Amino acid sequence: MRIFCTITGTQGHANEVLPIARALLLAGHEVAVAVPEALTGVFDGTPVRLHPVMPSIPEVMQSIFSMRFEREPGAPEPVLDNRMEMILWGGGPHITGTFHTVLPLAREFRPDLILRDGGEVTGVLIAEALGVPHVSCPSGPTNVIDPQGLLPLLNKRRAEVGLPAQDDPWSMYRHGRVDCMPGAYSFARYPVPEAFAYRQPAALNEAEGLPPELAALSGDRPLVVASVGSSLPTVMAMQQMGIDPPEGMMHPSETLRAIVGGLSALDCHAVVSTAGFPVEGVEIGPHVHVMDWIPQMLLLQCAQLFITHAGYNSVRESVRQGVPMVSLPQFGDMHHNAVRIEERDLGRTVTEVTAEGVATACKQVLNDDRITAGIRAAHRQMLGLPGVEAVVGLLERTVAAH
Structure with missing residues (x-):
């Protein structure tokens, strides 16, 4: 099995994918990871195929703030409250550019599945373009992005890259999501599909000791x-x-x-x-x-x-x-x-x-x-x-x- 991972955000986002990538490698599968250049060190010593091409947080935020100008003439400036900020994080203009950068790499790798950091939505469109399933990893943004609010913006990105629109706001979780919290302790703000829950790893570096x-x-x-x-x-x-x-x-x-x-x-x-x-x-x-x-x-x-x-x-x-x-x-x-x-x-x-x-x-x-x-x-x-x-x-x- 060949798994292509997409990650953006901070080290915490990469840490969410790392244990799964390691487990996949141990099971004999191949793993490629598209990640911001600043996060490549998270995968040191892990034999994945690294592509340091994903946008950094500053680049994503610049994209989000540009949305203030992406509106019809005379329309009021959008209110960037927390809900809207998270929607823009998921579906801002950066998605389109990232798609065009990552898709050729994914095509070359020929993945069977896209595994995405839960706050990284380009992976959904990559999977749709390749006709393969996609699954999201544990992520804070996953818990607070409103799928219903994101859908129109995500469909706009789909149109920009030549993909058909989707009617289902849950299309971003069509093939499931995973989390590291028991279901009874879910932190999801919106009624997202129930996650496959696994135990949060106790450590990422077993060789590490206390000072x-x-x-x-x-x-x-x-x-x-x-x-x-x-x-x-x-x-x-x-x-x-x-x-x-x-x-x-x-x-x-x-x-x-x-x-x-x-x-x-x-x-x-x-x-x-x-x-x-x-x-x-x-x-x-x-x-x-x-x-x-x-x-x-x-x-x-x-x-x-x-x-x-x-x-x-x-x-x-x-x-x-x-x-x-x-x-x-x-x-x-x-x-x-x-x-x-x-x-x-x-x-x-x-x-x-x-x-x-x-x-x-x-x-x-x-x-x-x-x-x-x-x-x-x-x-x-x-x-x-x-x-x-x-x-x-x-x-x-x-x-x-x-």
Whole structure:
């Protein structure tokens, strides 16, 4: 079987595809991956056929903002609220150019199936052009893109590349989707088809170990892990290119000050990943370890609390290890995810982004029996899901049935 993968977005999007690609290779299948150039390193050591041709986030965002001018004369400028931003992410003008770039590569590879990052919709059109099935991977955008709202825009892209229009808004999931969350804990905002759920991998790099200073931490206090995520550096880089950050988003340095200040006042061991942003204007407690990067999935295996931007990858990783969350959402699907975290008793959202607000939320979650029970239940359901190898079987059956 030959599988062609399409990925855009941040490292988290590539990390969603990586375990499935590895499982496919182990099963003897061939895998090609179209990916933004900046994400090729995710696949180092994985013998896939790499094509660094997909658009980067800044390129996609430039396409989205150009949609303000893609309207009939006299028509009002579209309101770029969160719903519309996600629709444009799925069906903006970048889809057409990406299609023309990727289709020749896919034709040459002759895939039996297109496996796409759930927020990457060009793969749907590539599959339609080749007459092969397509399946989406776990993804935050999948949970918040409105298929009904996307359909007219996606049909416009179909027309631009010579494909027939579709009447079914669920055509983007015609051959199924996969997720790493138990069905009872679905984060989908819209009534999308039920996903084939498999267990979130515990680690992407089994050879990785904790840094010695973290491995030596005592066990007499809770360990709190905090991370600003992989997408924020990209968004801030966009600002330097003249692209406005999402409305309402705080600068990561402000968020980090609140996190570090709050954890410095908490009786705990704390590890904070800054993604390279400076931590200034706050006194760092002696029990707070500030690092540019952390082995997040590994640290969560021994953590009691996770402070997160509420990106979907981080949410799944936290549930995989049974760690409750304190959310500091920033943009995209994060605000939606933070609401779902509270609804499902998996954690709480910081209501005031200050040191005091962070410390208060952490204390509440660490001492809330309802949240403890909620995350335990979700953790057990996660552990009841099949491993990633089951996805290989699903894709094999999908190809055989097509």
